[in-house]
Amino acid sequence: SIVHPDDRERDAHDLESLKNNQKIIDTLRMIHKNGDVRWVQVHANPLWDLEQQKLTGIYGAVQDVTERIKAEAALHASEEKYRVLVESLDNVIATVDGTGKFLYMNDMAAGQLGRPAETLVGKTMHELFPERVASQQMAHVQQVIKEDNGNVFEAMSIVRGEPHWYRTSIQPIHDEDGSVSQVLINSTDIHDLKTTQQKLQELNRTLEERVKQRTA
Numbered sequence: 001s002i003v004h005p006d007d008r009e010r011d012a013h014d015l016e017s018l019k020n021n022q023k024i025i026d027t028l029r030m031i032h033k034n035g036d037v038r039w040v041q042v043h044a045n046p047l048w049d050l051e052q053q054k055l056t057g058i059y060g061a062v063q064d065v066t067e068r069i070k071a072e073a074a075l076h077a078s079e080e081k082y083r084v085l086v087e088s089l090d091n092v093i094a095t096v097d098g099t100g101k102f103l104y105m106n107d108m109a110a111g112q113l114g115r116p117a118e119t120l121v122g123k124t125m126h127e128l129f130p131e132r133v134a135s136q137q138m139a140h141v142q143q144v145i146k147e148d149n150g151n152v153f154e155a156m157s158i159v160r161g162e163p164h165w166y167r168t169s170i171q172p173i174h175d176e177d178g179s180v181s182q183v184l185i186n187s188t189d190i191h192d193l194k195t196t197q198q199k200l201q202e203l204n205r206t207l208e209e210r211v212k213q214r215t216a
Helices: 005-019 066-088 107-113 131-147 191-215
Strands: 024-031 037-049 054-064 092-097 102-105 151-159 162-174 180-189
Touching: 005 024, 005 037, 005 054, 037 066, 092 107, 131 151, 131 162, 131 180, 162 191
Parallel strands: none
Antiparallel strands: 024 037, 037 054, 092 102, 092 180, 151 162, 162 180
C-alpha cells in the first residue's frame, strides 16, 4: 500500500514530527495494491537515540478505520439533510432537556422570540417565557420524559408579549441507553384558525340567541 497523493504532505509532516522525537496519531488514506482506497489510523512513536540525538526507528500500530469513516460521513450527511429539512419548515422546532434548557432551536422558533437562535440555545423555559406559560410547558415536557410517551395539545403561548395559539407535539428522544434524556418540540401556528373558530362559535351563539328571541 502507498499513501494517497492528497495525503502525502500530511504524511511528510508526520515523519518530520517523528524526526523531532514527537509521537503522532493521524488518519490517512492508503491505496491498496488492488486499487482500493482505505482509511487507516496511524499511532507511531519514535525510537530516539539519546546519545546521537536522532531517530533510529519507529514503532506503533496501523488500524483500518475505513468503515468507521464511511459511517461517520453517512451520519454527517444524514444530519445535514435533517438540519436543512428542519430549517425549511414553517413550524417551531426545538429540543429541550429535563431542566427546560433549550439544546436546539430552528430559525422559525428563534424568530418568534425576536432573537438569533445562537443567543437562545442554552436558555431555559423560565428565562424565555412568562412564569405561567413556562410552567405549563415544563409540565408537559416532564410528563413526556417520565412516561416515555408523546403528547399533542393546543395551548396559548406568549410571543413578543402577545398571546398566540399553537398546536404542539412533544415527543421523547432516547439516548444510547434507551433512556429519555430530552424531548423534541414541534409547534404549529394555529392562531388564525383558532381565532376564526372562536369567532364562528361566538357568531353561532349570537344566532341561537336571536332565534330564541324570535321564537319567544
